[in-house]
Amino acid sequence: MSHRSDALPVPSGQTRSQVLRDQSIYTQLLEVTRHLQQTMREHFVQLMSRQGLLQERRHTQAIREQEALLSRLLCQMINLLQSGATGGLELQVPLPSEDSRDDVRYGQGTQLSGQPDPVPQLSDCEAAFVSRDLSNRGIGIYALYQLSFQDYNAYQKDKYHKDKNTLGFINLGTSENKLCIDLMAERLQESDMNCVEEALLQYPDWRGQPFLREEVARFLTYYCRAPAPLDPENVVVLNGCCSVFSALAMVLCDPGEAFLVPTPFYGGFAFSSRLYAKVELIPVHLESKITAINTYPFQLTVDKLEEALLEARLEGKNVRGLVLTNPQNPLGDIYSSDSLMKYLEFAKRHDLHVIIDEIYMLSVFDESITFHSVLSMKSLPDRSRTHMIWGTSKDFGISGFRFGALYTHNKEVASAVSAFGYLHSISGITQHKLCQLLQNTEWIDKVYLPTNCFRLREAHKYVTAKLKALEIPFHNRSSGLYVWINLKKYLDPCTFEEEQLLYRRFLDHKLLLSCGKAYMCKEPGWFRLIFADELPRLKLAMRRFCDVLEEQKQDLIAKQLEDAIRE
Amino acid sequence: MFTLPQKNFRAPTTCLGPTCTQDLDGSHGDDLEGECSRKLDQKLPGVGDPATLSSDTSYLSSRGRMIKWFWDLAEEGYRTYHMDEYDEDKNPSGIINFGTSENKLCFDLLSRRLSQSDMQWLEPSLLQYPDWRGHLFLREEVAKFLTFYCKSPVPLKPENVVVLNGGASLFSALATVLCEAGEAFLIPTPYYGAIIQHVCLYGNVRLAYVYLDSEVTGLDTRPFQLTVEKLEMALREAYSEGVKVKGLILINPQNPLGDVYSPEELQEYLVFAKRHKLHVIVDEVYMLSVFKESVGYRSVLSLERLPDPQRTHVMWATSKDFGMSGLRFATLYTENQDVATAVASLCRYHGLSGLVQYQMAQLLQDHDWINQVYLPENHARLKAAHTYVSEELRALGIPFLSRGAGFFIWVDLRKYLPKGTFEEEMQLWRRFLDNKVLLSFGKAFECKEPGWFRFVFSDQAHRLRLGMQRVRQVLAGKSQVAEDPPSLSDPGAK
Secondary structure, eight states: OOOTTOOOOOOOSSOHHHHHHTHHHHHHHHHHHHHHHHHHHHHHHHHHHHHHHHTOHHHHHHHHHHHHHHHHHHHHHHHHHHHHHTTTOTTOOOOOOOSTTHHHHHTOTTOOTTSOOHHHHHHHTGGGOOOSSSOHHHHHHHHHHHHHHHHHHHHHHSBOBTTTBTTSBEESSSOOOOSOHHHHHHHHTSGGGOOOOHHHHSOOOTTOOHHHHHHHHHHHHHHTTOSSOOOGGGEEEESSHHHHHHHHHHHHOOTTOEEEEEESOOHHHHHHIIIIIOOEEEEEEOOSSOOSSOSSTTOOOHHHHHHHHHHHHHTTOOEEEEEEESSOTTTOOOOOHHHHHHHHHHHHHTTOEEEEEOTTTTOBOOTTOOOOOGGGOSSOTTGGGEEEEEESTTTTSOGGGOOEEEEESOHHHHHHHHTTGGGSOOOHHHHHHHHHHHHOHHHIIIIIHHHHHHHHHHHHHHHHHHHHHTTOOEEOOSBSSEEEEEOGGGOSSOSHHHHHHHHHHHHHTTEEOEEGGGGTOSSTTEEEEEOOSOHHHHHHHHHHHHHHHHHHHHHHHHHHHHHHHHO | OOOOOHHHHHSGGGGOHHHHHTTOTTTTHHHHHHHHHHHHHHHSTTOOOGGGTTTTTOSSOHHHHHHHHHHHHHHHHHHHHHHTBOBTTTBTTSBEEOSSOOOOSOHHHHHHHHTSGGGGOOOHHHHSOOOTTOOHHHHHHHHHHHHHHTTOSSOOOGGGEEEESOHHHHHHHHHHHHSOTTOEEEEEESOOTTHHHHHHHTTOOEEEEEEOOSSOOTTOOSTTOOOHHHHHHHHHHHHHTTOOEEEEEEESSOTTTOOOOOHHHHHHHHHHHHHTTOEEEEEOTTTTOBOOGGGOOOOGGGSSSOSOGGGEEEEEEHHHHTSOTTTOOEEEEESOHHHHHHHHHTGGGSOOOHHHHHHHHHHHHOHHIIIIIIHHHHHHHHHHHHHHHHHHHHHTTOOEEOOSBSSEEEEEOGGGOSSOOHHHHHHHHHHHHHTTEEOEEGGGGTOSSTTEEEEEOOSOHHHHHHHHHHHHHHHHHTOSOOSSOOOOOOGGGO
C-alpha cells in the first residue's frame, strides 16, 4: 500500500474565512500585479532586443535569467492571490505563510519565523507556481501532491533519530508497522530469499510471475479461510494497493463516474482515484453519536448507503461501485459477517461493484475477535462484482516492498487490470522474496503473527492508557495500527480550521498525526494516531502530544478569559 | 475519455501494450484488424468505436472495455509464445524469440554480481515508505553514474533524478504531466511501437509520426535519416489536423534502426524543439549497448550547452544496458524541477522496492566491475552475435541496416513481398512464426514501407543458429520473388 499517512488535502496558511474577508483586497492586488507583470515583460523585451544589437551575450543571458526569476515570482504571486480568492477550490494551494510553519515544511528548525528567507520562500510557493512546462493536469497533480505530502516530505528530510536527530519528527501519521522490523529483517536475510534466476531478470508475465500468483492464491485461501481453493488466474499483483485501486477505477468507471465510500475513510484512495482515473468518491457520512439507528459510533447501515446512493443519483452522478475497508481505516472497526452480507446485497441490488480493501486483515490483535474476509463467504451475492485487495505493507510492515494484490472472480476485470501491469510492475527479485515470505506459513503462524499481535496489543495498551489519563475519548478497537481519537474539547470553536491549527501545532512540536478532514470525516476534531511504533519513540511522541494539548488548553483558557473580560 | 487516435485505431498493431512492450510487436496485428472488423460487423455494423463492443454483457466501463480489448489481443500473442517457448532440452521444437529486445548474453556475469554479499544489505528504512522520487542514496548514485557514463561536462545533480519502475511508467508519467488528454508528441518512425501504449493508457496522449523512408534522397546521407525539414513538416501537418503537439520523443541509440544521432544532428533537433517550445524526451535506454567503437555515440547529457535545458528530459534504465528488463528500474533526468516533482507525484503508483533500490545503487557505483568486467564482455558478446547474424543475412543476399548499437538489425525483406503490401508482410511474419521463429514486423514500428523486420540478435549462439536456420527455411520456401526487387543502399552490408 502506498503511503497511508494520508496526509490531508487541507489548505494550509490562512483560513478560508480570512481569505473571504480579504477578498476585495486580493482582487485589487491581483489587478496591480497583473499590470506589473505586463510592464515588466515589455520592459525586458525592449532590454533584450537592445542587448541583442549590442551583441552583449553574457549580459543578455543575465537579463534573461533575471526575467525568468521575476516572471516566475510574479506568476507565483498571481496564482497565490487567485487561489486565495477562491478558497473553495479543491486544489487550493498553500499560501506563503508568515506563521511558524516554515520550519516544519523545510525541516530547518533554525529558521526564524516572521523573517522570510528568500530561498525557502521561493520553494514555499512552488505548488502555487503555474508552470509553463506542465500541462494543466500536471499542475493539478503537482499541487495535490504538494498539499498531501508536504508534511510527510518534511518528515522524510528530518526524521527523529535517538542519537543523531533527537529533535526530528516523529511520525504517528503514516500508517506503518515498525514493531517487527527485527523479525522481518531476520527472515529476509535467510538464504532462500536471495535468488537470481534468469527468468527473474527478464520481462515477466505482467499479471505477476505465475509462482507468485499461485502463492498469493494459496495464502489467501488459508488466511481468508476461503471455502474453496482460490484460483491463481484470478490474482493480479501490482506494486502496491493504490496501484491496484487506480487500475480498478480505470476499468470499472469512466471519467466522472463515482464510487460510494463510507467516511471517515482512508484518504490515499481519494488521491488515487482523482489522480489518474478521474473517478469521484461520494462520501456516505457516518456519525459518532449513538442514536436509535446508530447502535455504535460511526456505524454503517444499509439505510445510509441507500440514502447516499439516492442522493448521488438525484444529482445525476453515475455511481459504479462501493468501496469498503475491512478492518476499517481509521476506525479499526471490523464488519460482522452479517453486516458485510447486507452491504454486499445492497450493492447487488443496485448493480454496484464492491471493492473491498482488507489490507489490515492480519493486524487484528485481540484473539476474541474474528475477522471475516469477504473471501471466506460461502456464497457471495454478486461474485462477478466483488473485488478484494490485499497487500503486505501493513500486515507484514513492509510498505517499502511495493506489493498489492487483487483477487476477483471476474476474469474480465482481472484481465483488464492486467493491462496496467507494465506500468505498475514489481521487480522479479522482489517477487521471489514475496513468494518465499508468503509460502512459509509455519514461520508466519508460529513466529511472526503471535509476536506481531503481542507487540501491537502492548503498544495499543500503552497509548490508550495515556489517552484515558488525559480523558481523551477514542474509538477503542483491536485492529489496525491506529486509534481514532476525539480532540473536540481542544477546539474552540469546533471547526475544521481549528482542527487544522491544532494539527499544525502538533507539527510545530515535531509530531505528525493525521486529522479527520483527511478522511473526509464530517465532524471536526477527530485525529488518527498510529501506535505501531517502538516504545521509546512512542513515549517521546506521547510526551510531545501531551505538551501540545497542554499548550492548546492554556491558549483556550486565555482566550476564554479574554472573551469574558471583553464582555 | 479513453479514446485512441483514429490513425492508431486503423493501424492498431502499434497499440498492443505488452506485445509491444516486450517487442513481440507483431504478434497479432492482423488478428486485431481482423477481430476488430469481425466484431464490428457482428455487433455494431457501421460503428467504428470498439469501446462500445459487447457493452451489454460487460462489467467494465467503456474505457475499461477498450483497454481490455486491446490487451487481450496483445496478451494472446504473448501467451502463444510463452506456451511454446523454445528450450534446448525440454522443448527443442519450441518458438525461438528474435522479437523481444532483451539481452540474454550476460546473465552469468549479472547473476554473479547480484549474488555478491554487498547486495544483501538490509536496513529498516528500505522496508518502509520511501521518498517517492527514489531513495536519496540511489538518486546520488544515478547522478554520479550518468555524469560518468554520459560524459556530462558538469556533475549531474541527485535532485534532478526521479526513479521509477521502468521506462513504460516514465513515458506514462511524463505524458500525463506534460500534455493534456488528446495532445501529442512527435516521434520519428520507425520507432519502438510500445510507446503509444505507454503514453495512451493513463495519459490519453497521442503520437504524431514523422515518417522516414529508406530511400536516400536530397541531402540525406543514409536511409531513414531524420532531418529538421521532416520534423517541421510533420509538425505543420499535425497542426493542420488540429493536433496540439507538446513535445518530441527521440530514441538514441535508435530502436529499431540501431543507429545513433551525431551530436550535430542532436543539436539541430533540440534547436528545432526550442524554436517551437516543444519538450524533448530523449530515451537513451541503449546508451551503453553501443558495441562498435567507431560509432561515436554521444548522450544528450554530454552536450556542452543544451538549447532548452528546462524542456529536455532524459530517460535511462537498466533493462537493456544491464540486460535486466525484469528488474523494473528506470530513471528520469531533468533540470526542470516542476517536471521532476510532478513526475514524482505519480511515483507512488510507479515505485520500486527499497531492497531493489539498494541493489541498483550498489550495481551502479561499481565502476570497476562495469568497466573492467561487464561492459567489455557484454560488447564482445554483442559484437560476436551481431557478426554472426549479419553474415548469415549477407549470405542470403538480404539487405539490412545496423550500425553497431542496440540488440537488433533492421532487415529489408521487401524482395520477398511480390505486391509489397502490409498484408504480405503479415503473412510472411506468420510464416516465420509457423516455422517457430518470432520476429517483429515493420508495421509494429509504424514503418511506412511494408517488408521491414527487426531481428534481435542478443541471444545465445545455439538459439541464434537454430533461429537463423528456421529463417532460412522460410525464405527459401519464399524464393519465388518479385521480379524487380526494390533497391536499397546497404551500409550494413559493407
